Amino acid sequence: xxxxxINSGAYRGQSIQLPSQSITRxxxxxxxxxxxxxxxxGGCSILDLFAGGGTxxxxxxxxxxxxxxxxxxxxxxxxxxxxxVKTLGLERxxxxxxxxxxxxxxxxxxxxxxxxxxxxxxxxxxxxxKAVANLVQLGGIIVISCSxxxxxxVPSEYSDAGQKAYGDTKIVYLQKK
Numbered sequence: 001x002x003x004x005x006i007n008s009g010a011y012r013g014q015s016i017q018l019p020s021q022s023i024t025r026x027x028x029x030x031x032x033x034x035x036x037x038x039x040x041x042g043g044c045s046i047l048d049l050f051a052g053g054g055t056x057x058x059x060x061x062x063x064x065x066x067x068x069x070x071x072x073x074x075x076x077x078x079x080x081x082x083x084x085v086k087t088l089g090l091e092r093x094x095x096x097x098x099x100x101x102x103x104x105x106x107x108x109x110x111x112x113x114x115x116x117x118x119x120x121x122x123x124x125x126x127x128x129x130k131a132v133a134n135l136v137q138l139g140g141i142i143v144i145s146c147s148x149x150x151x152x153x154v155p156s157e158y159s160d161a162g163q164k165a166y167g168d169t170k171i172v173y174l175q176k177k
Contacts, residue, residue: 020076047115047116154174155174161174
């Protein structure tokens with residue numbers, strides 16, 4: 001079994017399970033720390049797309065996010081997410097949705113303060129970024145994790161709020177206008 005620990009906040013040091021690396025690629029502790037040094041999630045509603053084991057969403061809850069919706073289509077990831085929610089006692093704050101990101105973005109009417117967008121590198125596309133644009137509320141932030149080799153034009157409904165590379169991973173922060 002693969003596990004990682006929550007870096008900071010109320011659940012600091014708590015272990016969470018992760019799906020096998022053949023199914024997902026978890027965001028490293030170093031990158032998570034960097035993200036949460038930039039994005040204040042206190043009191044925010046969070047959407048964790050391509051959630052995997054939920055490292056970003058659980059870190060956000062630990063740092064005071066009001067709620068997190070985890071979305072993943074992998075049944076293995078969904079089982080692990082549900083187990084992590086139960087283990088941490090976060091049934092009221094966390095919702096787990098077993099659905100593709102594309103389908104979720106078409107059917108969902110709720111908007112979120114912060115959206116974590118961490119698709120498998122091979123599945124990344126600007127069209128997919130645009131598809132989730134309606135999920136971010138005005139002034140909200142989408143945090144994109146992609147390959148450092150990925151270059152894309154910032155969609156017109158967003159402003160570039162910065163980006164930084166960490167090894168093979170690039171984190172891009174976009175704020176909805």
